Amino acid sequence: MNSTRPIGIFDSGYGGLTVFKSIAALLPQYDYVYLGDNGRAPYGNRSFETVHEYTLECVEWFFSMGCPLVILACNTASAKALRNIQQLDLPRTAPDKRVLGVIRPTAEVIGNYTKTNSVGVLGTKGTINSGSYEIEIHKFFPQVKVHSLACPMWVPLVEYGEYQSSGADYFIQKYLDALLSKDSSIDTILLACTHYPLLMDKICKYLPEGIKVVAQGDIVANSLADYLHRHTEIAQLISQTGHTSFHTTDDTADFDAQGSIFFGREIKSRNEHFF
DSSP states (O other), rough: OSSOOOOEEEEESSSSHHHHHHHHOOOOOOOOEEEEOOOGGGOOTTTTHHHHHHHHHHHHHHTTTTOOOOEOOHHHHHHTTTTIIIIOOOOOOTTOOEESSSHHHHHHHHSSSSSSEEEEEEEHHHHHHHTTTHHHHHHOTTTEEEEEEOOOOHHHHHTOOTTTSSHHHHHHHHHHHHHHTOOOOEEEEEEEEGGGHHHHHHHHHHHTOEEEEEEEEHHHHHHHHHHHHHOOOHHHSSOSSOEEEEESOOOOOHHHHHHHHHHHOOEEEEEOOOO
């Protein structure tokens, strides 16, 4: 057990570092532990049962590290595992802990970006097939039409370092054209995968002028700040020394090289084996 009580930030790999980057910039005073489950990534095509199993194991690891609060900075884990963890697992095993995701805070604000009430959502197959964004957005903005599309090639492009290559353009334009063909009035596109911000320049290149592209980092960071302001009983449990540690379930050298790109500065990770 650590002497500190950090906020846990979880992703199946590197992508959650784009969210963590925004959180750390807005709330630098807190301690953080980041874990990428690279050894079992990707999560996108795995079953609900498998994603829940893997995510819960990682959440329990965070608890062993002293974390009173864990953020699932992963859309697939948020879509396929969060509800069961919150409603079934925590009341039974850790009622004093909290686990939050990235879908609900995004759904709470995305409708504010659109003037045509037509939003496109791009994500992994697992996130899109779950229907989570349609369900959550309609709770807050019932008038907004949501058009979702899975982009199975985008995560590999990012993780293999090809996201800036000319070969990436074909797949980026292909999925954007497919999304816009669903509804010509789409004026806002949500990047519902934390890898996708690295593709932002190319995405904007192939979109008509006037379409907003929304990444989740700042949205989740602002939502977390509001949560801690409203839930002082949780905020008071978190240590504040500004310390951060990075962990991966796979090769640390690869994680450090790739993760530094996502996080925007050099990182050094430790390997974890708990499964």
